[in-house]
């Protein structure tokens with residue numbers, strides 16, 4: 001699966017993030033080589049990333065993504081007509097932004113390793129309600145042709161378990177086909193059944209034609225059922241600002 005490197009500005013647009021949203025504790029899952037957490041840190045925003053690739057590649061990931069992005073330049077030029085260029089301007093703009101993000105990611109994961117945790121959906125290494133807002137870009141629905149309905153359901157429930165307020169997922173179209181993920185409405189009904197409300201919202205970002213919508217899950221009324229399997233939890237070395245004074249439930 002492709003590891004990509006989107007920027008803070010792209011996250012802000014993809015997830016329609018307001019200043020109020022950015023004042024909260026945020027999880028980026030999967031973070032890939034995106035510079036969201038790095039640039040958030042520069043602005044004093046409390047954000048953490050989790051990705052399964054952080055288990056093995058970590059510091060090398062930014063460099064690998066940078067090389068891969070350059071390697072794909074030819075393909076991008078050939079397929080340029082298949083995309084919307086209102087954000088990047090042209091393929092050169094996209095390459096510039098991705099490489100810039102991968103570099104910021106690389107220096108931040110070295111400088112602040114505690115902000116980048118290894119973990120894989122559908123089981124994350126965080127206690128319930130660890131974050132106010134969880135952002136998830138270009139994994140769920142995007143890879144809908146490869147990741148089945150059961151995986152999507154389990155992954156969405158897991159993201160909702162660690163979010164106190166909201167989960168936002170972008171986009172809701174499948175990468176290969178450009179079609180809206182066809183199990184979306186069924187998943188929304190399943191989530192409603194366990195107390196997770198949802199809505200699909202248009203945003204001011206489009207690269208894949210038709211990919212300008214995010215799914216928002218409202219998690220305030222959701223309490224995850226205790227798992228019968230032992231949960232893999234990790235101590236997050238970043239201070240739990242909003243949990244200070246609350247008894248720790250982290251293993």
Ligand SMILES: C[S@@+](CC[C@H](N)C(=O)[O-])C[C@H]1O[C@@H](n2cnc3c(N)ncnc32)[C@H](O)[C@@H]1O
Nearest residue numbers: 003004005006030031032034052053120121137
């Ligand atoms: C296309 S990238 C998106 C990265 C970032 N959100 C962005 O927009 O630039 C997809 C990421 O999903 C990660 N990934 C794939 N399966 C995963 C899983 N089960 N749990 C967590 N991360 C996963 C990959 O390692 C990769 O970094």
